Amino acid sequence: MAAAPVPPLSWWDRHVVPRLIGLACTQPPVMRRRARLIPRARGEVLEFGVGGGANLGLYDPAQVTAVTGIDPSDPLLARARAAPHAAVPLRIEQGVAEQLPFADGSFDTVVSTFTLCSVTDPQRALAEARRVLKPGGTFLFLEHGRAPDAGPCRWQHRLEPMWKRIAGGCHLTRPVAAANAAAGFRLGDVERGYMEKSPRFLGWIELGSATAD
């Protein structure tokens, strides 16, 4: 299956955004959540928006056959390929979540961490996640998104236009678990709350699993 064409990156997205992501996405409260989620992956795993590879050292080699990571950003792919300490076989490829170059039912687990905020079309990305999962396969997610409280939510709407420009297309107001359910996944456990040491407009986190029936 053909990979989708990847749009060229601006200077900012090529040189600054990878550093911002490297810093923001590896803070201890974030890494603690990754460490609760990623070892739950099983079998053939697809991680879309693999970014700089912050999850790659957390896969359990006793449970995971291989991890395929895709991302449109070549500077981030270079970081992922250089990521140390992955104990599982890795395939790191350029691509977008909205058009996955894999056959239906190819994976046991699809992982998305802090990616559905940044893709162009989250509903299409979720539909693709369902398509490439085997029946009964698991979607594992850890995302920030729309806060349930009026105050932070107002700030998210105010800040989003500027935030998207500086943070690589990251949206602040997207629903997380509700979007997974709307895409036809059966929700499993979902942990929700504000992340410690994070501003509330950015810190509403939903972490959990969903099943593709």
Ligand SMILES: C[S@@+](CC[C@H](N)C(=O)[O-])C[C@H]1O[C@@H](n2cnc3c(N)ncnc32)[C@H](O)[C@@H]1O
């Ligand atoms: C905030 S970063 C998170 C990176 C990584 N998932 C993590 O947890 O550290 C958002 C990622 O989504 C990627 N991305 C943006 N648009 C995408 C798309 N259409 N399909 C897949 N990944 C995309 C970016 O290149 C970036 O790596």
